[in-house]
Amino acid sequence: MDESATRMDIRKADGLTAVIDIRGDVTAASEAILMSAYEDATRQGARRLVLNFSGLEYMNSGGIGMLVTLLVRANRQNQPLAAFGLSHHYREIFELTRLDEAITIYDNEQSALAGTARQGGSS
């Protein structure tokens, strides 16, 4: 899978929360891009992370594995990790793989930001 099939943009939602907008394909080949986005967000002071899957086109099991790696890194830094914008199909994949037990899924960005703010995050 070509890395160029994936695009990840970071934006600050508030002083402590970064939203990573994921577009295209998420596979094991996207690991470098996702980890780079995560490091940039952390370097910019993000204490909470929200993944926006509204632009997700395709994800395979390698992509799910990569999200687990991201989760471990975020947990190590006490950064709550949440997601929104998942289609019904991918919501079910999160539930099937039980990733939803560690990455809280919200219906939209507003509720994701409110939810992660309640979860806290190191400051």
Added chain:
Amino acid sequence: MTEHPGPDGIPPAGQAERDPPAGRRMAAGDADAPLTAPLPRNAGSWAAKVDRLTVADGGSRGSNVAGRRLTGPVQGFGKMWKKTYWIEVSPNISARTVIAEWKEHFGEFWPEGNRFKGPLTSLSPGDVALLDVSVGGGVRLSTGVFVLYADDESFTLMTPQGHMFAGWITFSAERADYADDPDASPHAATIAQAQLLMRSNDPLYELAMSLGGHRKEDQFWIRTMTALATYLGALPTTVHSRTVCIDRKRQWGNARHVWQNSMVRSMPHSIAAAFGRRRPSRK
């Protein structure tokens, strides 16, 4: 509202207990989620959602699988590891052929003494397969796996509660071109790979893994990959491996998983089998 079809748009066969139709499970608050998004191009490669596994004709071996939930690396107990094993097969064999053969003959590549009872044809999303793994000292672990994902170039197995580890194994194949690689002689190859992302499921397994379990697992996959390559006509070649500890932290909150430990639950069968083998036949 769209619903997730099974493989190739057909509802998967009933190897696993299905959830009620998706529409009935959606809460009112889900209204903002993009439920009407078109299904992705690989939707049929994923298994349909299941809560608990069911086993058809599993007998006593299936008792460690039936009714169990799936466990991913998030649910395990021990350190999280990513283990990758790969081998070159003939460049004349496509990645799709490697995966097709691997799915169809999966258990045949396992080392002697281990048994894989999967579907008679190829592995498909949603299938549940039973397995007996020799863990040494005459003890057999009876457990199973669930086919989480399968497409033409990869497939992934996920483990149930009580299995040695919580996580998944992804088998894949791809074309590699070493034309510009300074560390390799210039050539093209097809690479077959098995990658585990796992935590041991409970403290007993974690102990067993640290007392030689990791080495035994390495041997298991090296022998499996070698058998696959040999089947595909490769000359004897090296299995490469890389092990990375993703998370050194143990999840003590999951230590109670020990009550579901399939190795402990398999003991009576192992002991009975051992006595059965030693009992002299009556004339």
